[in-house]
Amino acid sequence: MSKKWTLFDYINAFFMLIVLCVTLYPMLYIISVSFSDTVYILQNKVRLIPRGFNIEAYKMIFTDIRIPRAYLNTIIYTTVGTFINLFMTSLAAYPLAMKTFFGRKHFLIMITLTMFFSGGMIPNFLLVNSLNLIDTIWALVIPNAIWTIELLIIKSFFETLDKGIRESATIDGASEFRILFQIYIPLSKAALASVALFFFMGHWNSFFIPLVYLNDARKYPLTIVLRDMLIYDTAKESNMEDAARMTPEAMKNATIVVSMIPVLLVYPFAQKYFVKGVMLGSIKG
Amino acid sequence: MNSTTNIFNKNTNSNIEQNNKASRKRLNSIWKHIKKDKQLLIMFIPCLVFYIVFRYGPMYGIIIAFKKYNVYQGIIKSPWVGFRYFEQFFHGKDFFLLMRNTVLLGLYHFLWTFPCPIIFAILLNEVKAEKFKKTVQTVSYLPSFLSIVIIVSMVIDMLSPGHGIINRILVFLGFEKQYFMIKPKWFRTIYIASDIWAGTGFGSIIYLSALSSIDQSLYEAGKVDGCNRFNAIMHITLPSLFPTIATMFIIRAGNIFRIGYEKVLLMYNPMTYEVADIFSTYVYRKGLLESNYSYATAVGLFESIIALIMLVSANTLSRKLSESSLW
Numbered sequence: 001m002s003k004k005w006t007l008f009d010y011i012n013a014f015f016m017l018i019v020l021c022v023t024l025y026p027m028l029y030i031i032s033v034s035f036s037d038t039v040y041i042l043q044n045k046v047r048l049i050p051r052g053f054n055i056e057a058y059k060m061i062f063t064d065i066r067i068p069r070a071y072l073n074t075i076i077y078t079t080v081g082t083f084i085n086l087f088m089t090s091l092a093a094y095p096l097a098m099k100t101f102f103g104r105k106h107f108l109i110m111i112t113l114t115m116f117f118s119g120g121m122i123p124n125f126l127l128v129n130s131l132n133l134i135d136t137i138w139a140l141v142i143p144n145a146i147w148t149i150e151l152l153i154i155k156s157f158f159e160t161l162d163k164g165i166r167e168s169a170t171i172d173g174a175s176e177f178r179i180l181f182q183i184y185i186p187l188s189k190a191a192l193a194s195v196a197l198f199f200f201m202g203h204w205n206s207f208f209i210p211l212v213y214l215n216d217a218r219k220y221p222l223t224i225v226l227r228d229m230l231i232y233d234t235a236k237e238s239n240m241e242d243a244a245r246m247t248p249e250a251m252k253n254a255t256i257v258v259s260m261i262p263v264l265l266v267y268p269f270a271q272k273y274f275v276k277g278v279m280l281g282s283i284k285g
Numbered sequence: 286m287n288s289t290t291n292i293f294n295k296n297t298n299s300n301i302e303q304n305n306k307a308s309r310k311r312l313n314s315i316w317k318h319i320k321k322d323k324q325l326l327i328m329f330i331p332c333l334v335f336y337i338v339f340r341y342g343p344m345y346g347i348i349i350a351f352k353k354y355n356v357y358q359g360i361i362k363s364p365w366v367g368f369r370y371f372e373q374f375f376h377g378k379d380f381f382l383l384m385r386n387t388v389l390l391g392l393y394h395f396l397w398t399f400p401c402p403i404i405f406a407i408l409l410n411e412v413k414a415e416k417f418k419k420t421v422q423t424v425s426y427l428p429s430f431l432s433i434v435i436i437v438s439m440v441i442d443m444l445s446p447g448h449g450i451i452n453r454i455l456v457f458l459g460f461e462k463q464y465f466m467i468k469p470k471w472f473r474t475i476y477i478a479s480d481i482w483a484g485t486g487f488g489s490i491i492y493l494s495a496l497s498s499i500d501q502s503l504y505e506a507g508k509v510d511g512c513n514r515f516n517a518i519m520h521i522t523l524p525s526l527f528p529t530i531a532t533m534f535i536i537r538a539g540n541i542f543r544i545g546y547e548k549v550l551l552m553y554n555p556m557t558y559e560v561a562d563i564f565s566t567y568v569y570r571k572g573l574l575e576s577n578y579s580y581a582t583a584v585g586l587f588e589s590i591i592a593l594i595m596l597v598s599a600n601t602l603s604r605k606l607s608e609s610s611l612w
Contacts, residue, residue: 005413008514012408016421019405022482023424026439029450044448092332095325102322107329111336117593119343120585121565122572126349127342143339146332176324205432208547212573223434227551230438249448256435263430271423278490 034253041249057250066225074221078203081141085199088145089154094180097158115148139213150195157191194277197270222259350583370583387563391541397477399537402488410496425486437551440479469560495529535603539596564588
């Protein structure tokens with residue numbers, strides 16, 4: 001392709017600029033409202049830049065017990081969940097990556113079938129209920145401990161590692177567990193990082209599972225608290241009497257910003273692994 | 286013993302003995318194999334238990350769709366009722382509505398959101414300024430990192446009649462302000478449009494990488510033959526993308542009616558039920574909120590089977606039309 005720009009290139013560039021703006025605007029708007037004074041918000045004066053810059057909303061967040069607690073919950077659930085995911089996935093991928101593993105083909109079929117058919121919402125709920133996991137962190141991290149797609153990705157990655165390494169380690173007397181944890185996993189850092197990212201985002205953003213399995217409001221993660229603020233307020237918007245008890249606009253937006261923070265911080269670094277992860281998934285999937 | 290009769294009579298003494306020896310040998314080698322892989326098998330046990338309990342266990346639980354499930358009696362002791370709940374569902378007033386909503390939402394969603402990532406990828410690929418291209422790419426993935434709660438919050442906020450930015454623009458342009466979220470006629474548009482916003486970037490990743498592996502010399506050759514930009518796209522870029530498009534088509538088409546209940550759940554309200562209520566949200570309400578377990582499971586099973594049929598059909602269709610298929 002030549003370096004000179006044709007009319008098409010100008011139009012295309014303009015189009016991409018619009019895409020850039022449209023993608024970013026909602027997020028910038030939310031951030032900006034969260035830093036604005038309520039007075040200006042209600043007067044519809046905020047468009048892109050904060051008006052009446054203040055951090056009142058953020059102060060309110062930290063004094064309202066719901067949000068810091070929910071934030072802590074989300075951090076705990078995500079950390080524990082991701083750790084369990086990585087552990088279980090590596091543990092399962094290793095034997096499956098060994099071509100002569102007893103029963104390998106049958107296990108793979110058993111696992112792959114679950115991608116096409118599942119028990120459904122109600123049987124899953126009844127199972128978790130019967131195991132007495134309801135209202136505990138375990139309901140959030142155990143029923144989805146292994147994600148089939150990620151399992152297959154890591155298995156494929158393990159398969160690309162040089163067989164010789166395992167052979168010489170076995171000759172030296174290493175157990176399979178040692179080979180997995182001291183050789184294979186360190187060698188797979190990149191693939192594990194990509195997969196860990198998906199696990200992380202999955203737990204951080206999960207809404208439905210906590211909604212169904214948690215009853216105690218003190219255990220709610222950020223997503224549920226945010227949704228309560230949102231739903232409660234939409235219902236009340238038509239009833240002006242309750243307007244005073246509504247969560248101030250700025251505070252709602254501040255909560256959104258606060259739950260976006262890890263995403264925004266992690267994103268520049270994670271973005272690389274993210275694309276790799278999707279690629280790994282698509283080739284092997 | 287006459288050797289020719291042995292051919293017709295397999296159960297001669299020496300044959301039985303030979304069979305026994307062979308199966309003992311096979312059992313022995315199987316046992317040896319298990320012993321050799323002992324550590325690997327131990328390593329695999331947690332995964333095996335996981336799949337049996339948490340993936341296949343619920344599949345067994347589906348039988349409550351055919352029983353009048355009673356929490357106290359448990360699955361095994363609850364009485365059989367056959368297809369009663371299915372009949373109840375099919376003859377009920379909800380069925381047609383749910384069917385229509387699910388099919389229409391799924392169909393429109395697919396028609397609008399399938400081409401967008403492809404078009405975006407092709408156009409982005411044509412961008413000549415490298416830095417700009419990378420920036421747009423990176424920014425476009427960002428929305429898919431946000432939780433569905435955040436996205437719906439943004440949507441509701443921007444469409445709010447009081448201070449929402451969209452209504453402010455409408456009023457500025459001289460139009461009436463709209464109560465978007467409670468009007469059934471806007472539901473599908475809002476649902477699909479927000480999905481396009483949030484999903485196009487992520488969806489384009491796979492096409493962009495396929496595009497980057499197209500042999501550049503094809504374009505050079507095309508130019509020599511006198512192609513302009515447009516022709517190059519139609520005759521080189523699109524055909525090269527075809528396998529990727531076909532694969533994505535199967536996967537997406539197979540899931541066309543498996544609409545995510547999370548987003549609908551967050552977006553709908555009693556005013557928009559008539560358009561927004563779909564199978565999965567119905568299962569949620571009837572099963573988890575109203576504890577109508579058997580009935581909800583029956584509906585859920587129906588939905589899963591339709592999804593399976595869709596997947597198999599999409600795969601067969603793709604196999605007939607091209608070389609690509611999932612299996």
